[in-house]
Amino acid sequence: MSKLNKKVEYALMALKHFSEGDDTTVSAKDIAEATHAPAEVTARVLQTLSSHGILKAEYGLHGGYRLIKDLSKVSVYELVNIVDGSTGLAKCLSDKECDLLKKCTIVTPVENLNKKVQDFYKSISIEEVFHV
Amino acid sequence: MSKLNKKVEYALMALKHFSEGDDTTVSAKDIAEATHAPAEVTARVLQTLSSHGILKAEYGLHGGYRLIKDLSKVSVYELVNIVDGSTGLAKCLSDKECDLLKKCTIVTPVENLNKKVQDFYKSISIEEVFHV
């Protein structure tokens, strides 16, 4: 049922790792090893999280990333949007390229559903996901 | 944010069409025309809905499909599962082919989130989606 993609999974695993450690910096490589995710992709995901203020990057020897945002204040909605730049339940809700739009018989229903789903995802924090 | 796929959209448009008409049978071709969806794909989707007891198929001249289930009793969850045979938030929750499973650091969190999402989708009926 509309799956999480790998990037989101990697992000979750990384965040879990950060949330469980002390808050020393951890390198992308270390995260990749700890999570068994591909190093390059992990690096990308961490960069994205860092550019959105979830992590803080530190250059140089012994550099890496550090968690700087309280995960109880980051919603699943926010994370998914950050990590895969996402959009909405249907393509036409973001890209205005849907040539069916004018004749589409379910625009309003889908917008309606979309809003409900987004509100739902906004209501769940990452912390809540981790602490079952 | 984890999009609806075309088949689900076509199914929604078809169901909307049925729910708004009188309950005469409507052919796949007519539905496809009314919804501007590709005929073959529409036919498939209708077949699936019919094999799952949402629609009833009638062969022959003037045949077609008729809505036989109360849409207030069909959840979004049910529809998505019927139409794209779907599964769960993550591949590993259904296919047991995820070779990371044993070392995956977020199985439980994802199962947790998955359940919440499913419960949410189960709580919304198709009728509710249509009547904004």
Place this chain on the structure above:
DNA sequence: AATATATACGACTAAATTTGTCGCCTTTAG
């Protein structure tokens, strides 16, 4: 009975998206 109109379904192709890789650049502690 013949025919036209429908559904049913397996196999295939094409398109789009997702996932992963490579190479090169920048920053900074030691």
Place this chain on the structure above:
DNA sequence: CTAAAGGCGACAAATTTAGTCGTATATATT
């Protein structure tokens, strides 16, 4: 000044989704 880290654009591979084709089956109408 160098090794270890992050940053980023472009590309390639893999997977998934979407759409097509062909053929078989059912049945109301004539």
